[in-house]
Amino acid sequence: MVREHTVEAKRFYNSAKWKRVRKNYIESPEIAGLCEHCLKQGLYERGYILDHIIEINIDNINDTNITLNPDNFQFLCLSHHNRKTFSKTDKSSTQEGYGFNFKGEYVPLSEID
Ligand SMILES: [Zn+2]
Numbered sequence: 001m002v003r004e005h006t007v008e009a010k011r012f013y014n015s016a017k018w019k020r021v022r023k024n025y026i027e028s029p030e031i032a033g034l035c036e037h038c039l040k041q042g043l044y045e046r047g048y049i050l051d052h053i054i055e056i057n058i059d060n061i062n063d064t065n066i067t068l069n070p071d072n073f074q075f076l077c078l079s080h081h082n083r084k085t086f087s088k089t090d091k092s093s094t095q096e097g098y099g100f101n102f103k104g105e106y107v108p109l110s111e112i113d
Contacts, residue, residue, distance in 0.1 A: 006106055008061045013100050021068050022050050026075055035077035047075035049099065051084065082109060 012018055026033055026047065038045035051074045052066065060066045076084070081099070099109050 008058065009056060009100070010106060012056070012061055012067060017068060021070070025070050025073050026050060031075050034075070035080055036074050037080040038077055045077045045079075048078045049076050049081045050074075051076050051081055078109070 025031060031047070033047055035043075035045040035047040053072050053074055054060070054066055056067055066072055097109055098106060101107050
C-alpha cells in the first residue's frame with residue numbers, strides 16, 4: 001500500500017503538469033521563491049518544498065482539485081516543512097523523514113538539497 005502510493009506519487013511529482021503548476025506558483029509575484037510561513041513572520045527565507053496543505057494520498061492522487069490546485073499549495077523552507085512533517089500524526093502520506101526532492105525522487109530529507 002505504502003509502496004503503491006510511493007509509485008503513484010513519484011509519477012505525479014514527475015509529471016509535466018505538476019512541474020509547470022509548481023513553477024508558476026513559486027515564481028508568482030506573491031511568493032517569489034520565498035517560504036510563505038517565514039514571510040508571515042516578516043522573514044525572507046528561500047522556499048524549498050512546495051507543500052500540499054491537504055496531503056496527497058492514494059485516494060486523492062488523481063484528484064486535480066487537490067493535487068494541482070494552487071489554493072492547496074504552500075511553499076515552505078526546509079525547516080517549516082520538517083516542522084509540519086514531524087508534527088503530523090497521520091503517516092499515510094510520506095514516511096517520516098522522507099520527502100521528494102526537486103526531481104521528484106523519494107529520498108531522506110537529509111539528502112534534499
Ligand atoms: Zn519558513
